[in-house]
Amino acid sequence: MNYWLLKSEPDVFGIDHLQRFNETIWDGVRNYQARNFLQTARVGDLAFFYHSNVEPIGIAGLCKIVEANIADPSQFDPRSTYYDPKSNLAAPRWWTVKVQFVEKFANVISLETLRQQFQPDDLIIIRKGNRLSVTPVSEATALRLLEMA
């Protein structure tokens, strides 16, 4: 099993939304490196839910992948902000997963705490200038994060 970190702005979609909806298709990823990570995610993998651009910044909860290799439906929807006219049904360009709510942490693991506890090599999210919205997390790091939650 693998571990991931999914980044989102809670003003748009946060852990509270996921708790309310229980499941969601993680749509709108339009970065090839992030997409490639998503394509390797498998059912049963766990993903940390990171809140960006908000106070407090940090890991707010946990979810799990319940469906893998979904062609992101928003790429085909002209009304969607994620619409991609260069994609098509026969050869979808953007792939994603469906995630299910697992847990909202009692306290957000803050970015400051993450920086104190981990090295940039261990946790991509704390690397300077990182903008990837989907990143892998090693098992060792994941287990430590789960203990901190």
Next chain:
DNA sequence: GCCAACGTTGGC
């Protein structure tokens, strides 16, 4: 294939 220009992200 290079790279300047541009738009976006996201912490501060």
Next chain:
DNA sequence: GCCAACGTTGGC
């Protein structure tokens, strides 16, 4: 609101 960092675009 600022701005550094980054990815993408498009002219050449």
